[in-house]
Amino acid sequence: MINAATKPALLMALLGLAACAQPAPQSAAPVVDPYANTGGGAVFQGNVATGSLGNQATAEYFRSEVGDTVLFAADQTTLDADARAILARQAQWLNSHGGFQAVVQGHAEETGTREYNLALGARRASAVQEYLVAEGVSPGRIRTLSFGKERPAATCSDESCWSRNRRAVTVVSEAGPGA
Amino acid sequence: MFRPLILASTFLTAGLAATVLPVMPAHAQDEPLRIEITDGVIEPMSIAIPAFHGDEEVAAKVRQVVADDLTGTGLFSEIPAEAQVARPGSFAEPVSYEDWRAVDAQALVTAEVRQMGENISVRFRLFDVISGQPQGDGMQFDARAADWRRAAHKIADQVYARLTGERPYFDSRIAFVQETGPKSARIKRIGVMDYDGKNTLWMTNGASLVLAPKFSPDGTKILYTSYDSGFPQIRLLDVATVTSRALTQDAQAMSFSPSFGPKGQSIVYSREQGGNTDIWLMAPNTGAGRPLTDAPSIETSPSFSPDGQRIVFESDRSGSPQLYIMGVDGGEPVRISFGDGRYGSPVWSPKGDMIAFTKQVGDRFHIGIMRTDGSGEKMLTESFLDEGPTWAPNGRVVMFTRVTPGGNGQPRLHSVDITGRNMRPMNLDFAASDPSWGPLMQ
Numbered sequence: 001m002i003n004a005a006t007k008p009a010l011l012m013a014l015l016g017l018a019a020c021a022q023p024a025p026q027s028a029a030p031v032v033d034p035y036a037n038t039g040g041g042a043v044f045q046g047n048v049a050t051g052s053l054g055n056q057a058t059a060e061y062f063r064s065e066v067g068d069t070v071l072f073a074a075d076q077t078t079l080d081a082d083a084r085a086i087l088a089r090q091a092q093w094l095n096s097h098g099g100f101q102a103v104v105q106g107h108a109e110e111t112g113t114r115e116y117n118l119a120l121g122a123r124r125a126s127a128v129q130e131y132l133v134a135e136g137v138s139p140g141r142i143r144t145l146s147f148g149k150e151r152p153a154a155t156c157s158d159e160s161c162w163s164r165n166r167r168a169v170t171v172v173s174e175a176g177p178g179a
Numbered sequence: 180m181f182r183p184l185i186l187a188s189t190f191l192t193a194g195l196a197a198t199v200l201p202v203m204p205a206h207a208q209d210e211p212l213r214i215e216i217t218d219g220v221i222e223p224m225s226i227a228i229p230a231f232h233g234d235e236e237v238a239a240k241v242r243q244v245v246a247d248d249l250t251g252t253g254l255f256s257e258i259p260a261e262a263q264v265a266r267p268g269s270f271a272e273p274v275s276y277e278d279w280r281a282v283d284a285q286a287l288v289t290a291e292v293r294q295m296g297e298n299i300s301v302r303f304r305l306f307d308v309i310s311g312q313p314q315g316d317g318m319q320f321d322a323r324a325a326d327w328r329r330a331a332h333k334i335a336d337q338v339y340a341r342l343t344g345e346r347p348y349f350d351s352r353i354a355f356v357q358e359t360g361p362k363s364a365r366i367k368r369i370g371v372m373d374y375d376g377k378n379t380l381w382m383t384n385g386a387s388l389v390l391a392p393k394f395s396p397d398g399t400k401i402l403y404t405s406y407d408s409g410f411p412q413i414r415l416l417d418v419a420t421v422t423s424r425a426l427t428q429d430a431q432a433m434s435f436s437p438s439f440g441p442k443g444q445s446i447v448y449s450r451e452q453g454g455n456t457d458i459w460l461m462a463p464n465t466g467a468g469r470p471l472t473d474a475p476s477i478e479t480s481p482s483f484s485p486d487g488q489r490i491v492f493e494s495d496r497s498g499s500p501q502l503y504i505m506g507v508d509g510g511e512p513v514r515i516s517f518g519d520g521r522y523g524s525p526v527w528s529p530k531g532d533m534i535a536f537t538k539q540v541g542d543r544f545h546i547g548i549m550r551t552d553g554s555g556e557k558m559l560t561e562s563f564l565d566e567g568p569t570w571a572p573n574g575r576v577v578m579f580t581r582v583t584p585g586g587n588g589q590p591r592l593h594s595v596d597i598t599g600r601n602m603r604p605m606n607l608d609f610a611a612s613d614p615s616w617g618p619l620m621q
Contacts, residue, residue, distance in 0.1 A: 077454075103409075110564065110582070111539065111542070111544075111564065112521075112523070112539070113480065113493070113500075113523035113524045113537050113566050113567070114390060114391060114524075114566065114567065114613070115391070115435065115436045115449065115479040115480045115493070115523065115524060116477060116479060116480070116493060116495075116500055116523050118390075118411065118433075118435050118436070118449075118451075118456075118479070119449065119451060119456035119477040119479050120477065122433055122451040122454055122456060123454045123455075123456075123477070125454070126453055126454025126455075127454065129454075130454075143410070143430075144433075144454070145409070145410045145411060145433055146411070146433060146451070147388075150365065150388060150390070151363065151364070152362060152363050153363065154363075155361070155362040155363055155585075155586035155588075156585060156586050157563070157584035157585050157586075157588060
């Protein structure tokens, strides 16, 4: 669980870190992208010239460049420093891409019963949601669900795989009309 | 002393009708032949099931199912046909007990199977060879020819019940999840099959991820968790029409792990909101739910007691998953599991006396049973991953999912007697998980 007392200080520190890790936004000129949904009042500040994918306003950019996955210790829902750094970047991206919504999928390793792992995955997804909201993302833009142990990222049956399956994955998509 | 054919009871479903046959001339029975099922080492009762009379082809099929049902319990050993010296010339001919004693048979089943167009008629008798007399009335089952397996299960159920003193369970069905595709993207669909893995019917098409079907007490409905809306919600399936409807659709809450109360009038389930999972109670007709627990911990896997008064569930409120019992109106739960390890997926026995559960100790999983006060804990199995027990309708056998490790690991259904003996994999040609054992069919 996130410790509420220490969170603000951590957030400040992490925001600084994340800002350093990201290429600095150049200007406030909106990117004109025929595929981006700008109807929701979103202003995209990314630079199409930077980053391997060019256009930052895509789910693929979020997945591969921002980082969509955070990992957890066995049976834990605490966000460690690595996870918080990734989530700070996710929040920053979401805050600058208001036309996108997010679904946070919680997962668990195969050990443990199906039902407990569904509940554990939900806790993990919720921990991520809380963090993103604390970083300024509107709660209405984030839904959570749990896949429990149903969708492992890695399929071997030892810690090398289990550690990759104890995860929460943020999946972004452009908000549909009326959303 | 003969008496006329009497309609003893009617087995309405699938057109199975039972009739009591004329009683064979017999002495009064004071001590019926009986195999006691205890925790001690057991010597299977030797039983002779000579070729059934009547129409040869269908008679042979019915006989094989009766023999498989009985020997599959581990409680009976069948006398091989080669060893048998005597076979009556007809179903009505008196039994020569001496001949059966000579091959060490303790019990003898004789039967006649007649096919008349679309229907079959099966008559059987059970004999106590040792004391030389019939054990119970002969019976006749009339069924559609297509239901010949059910007629065979009914005979085996009669034999099992008379020889063990327990309620039978062969004429019952299992709801389960079939698993295909790679481990990282399993395709799951719900099926229903006979208890022995035959006559599979598919209830969902695999398009949506589905989990943990649970039979209603009358076997006509199935509760399950479906991701068809993109988010886990509970659906109710009608087995006869293979149609389903959503029972929960709150976009802000995940609902899962449903199971029926004993009369099918209420449903307990897990509902998650804001990361916290509690136990809820719902009336299936209205869909209106209310919470039974209100704790920041995980509460899941609820299961009703057969009298409908209590609910056993799993909670990690103590720091690790353990088993608790509460009243049907909620209230302060009582913890019943205290051993080393993590406990989950408790299921109340249909007899009411035991709870089966999953237990993880270190990196090994067990299916175990304990009394409802937590005493008498006993592990029945051990493997890399065993989980999700379900009780046979008579409370004597538990079926569960065993998963093999690795990237090519597969789930298989297994069953085990509550003595811990007679562990058997189900003979299926596909991978399957999450069994739910339905009621004895009428």
